[in-house]
Amino acid sequence: MHKDYLGDSVYAEMNDITPEVITLTTENGYTDDPRNVIHLEPEVQLALHRYILRSSEILRELRKQQQDQSPPTESSPAGEDQ
Numbered sequence: 001m002h003k004d005y006l007g008d009s010v011y012a013e014m015n016d017i018t019p020e021v022i023t024l025t026t027e028n029g030y031t032d033d034p035r036n037v038i039h040l041e042p043e044v045q046l047a048l049h050r051y052i053l054r055s056s057e058i059l060r061e062l063r064k065q066q067q068d069q070s071p072p073t074e075s076s077p078a079g080e081d082q
Helices: 042-069
Strands: 004-007 010-014 022-026 036-040
């Protein structure tokens, strides 16, 4: 099957023999390329999915806190004299 590039030299693919397993590989195309292979079985895929959802929620909360703590910008509405 076709490898999909995810970024940071990481590729994902499913194969015809065990399509329920996602295989992650790292490769950068150089001869001294450090190659790694990780086979994600369905249980691990679900755990990774839960982790991504949880980390996304944490990031949203952190960004909201940062916005709430940032000082208001000084601008007056159009047409108002100071």
